[in-house]
Every structure is written in structure tokens, then in C-alpha cells.
Amino acid sequence: MHLRKIRIKILAWQGVIYRIFIICCNTAFFWILTGEFKIAVSVSLGWNAINMGLYYLYHYFFARTHKLGK
Numbered sequence: 001m002h003l004r005k006i007r008i009k010i011l012a013w014q015g016v017i018y019r020i021f022i023i024c025c026n027t028a029f030f031w032i033l034t035g036e037f038k039i040a041v042s043v044s045l046g047w048n049a050i051n052m053g054l055y056y057l058y059h060y061f062f063a064r065t066h067k068l069g070k
Helices: 008-034 037-065
Strands: none
Touching: 008 037
């Protein structure tokens, strides 16, 4: 089995653009829900910080229990 080469630069930019897109979507949702833009931005940033932390925590434990790479 041949592993594909990962282009880290593209992966990093994709992650940044995705995170910005999600923050904008969450802000719009919370703005509609609360009616306050400042609160919507704060909640969106907090929500995304928690979400990203949980995502990396999951991957940390997954990587500890499964062999990744060669």
C-alpha cells in the first residue's frame, strides 16, 4: 500500500478557511437567535474554541490508541 504525500501548506490553509467559514455561519445563527451582534460573535468564538479543543483531544487519544503512519 502506497501512502499519498500530504501537502501541509494546502491542508493548513484549508483548515483556516474552514474555521473562518464556520465562525461566520455560527455568528449569523447566533445573531438571528439573540438579536445582538456582539453577543453572537462572542458566543461563536467561544463555541469554536471549545469545539476545536474537543476535536484535538479526540485526535490525541485516537493517535495514542491506533498506529498512524508507517
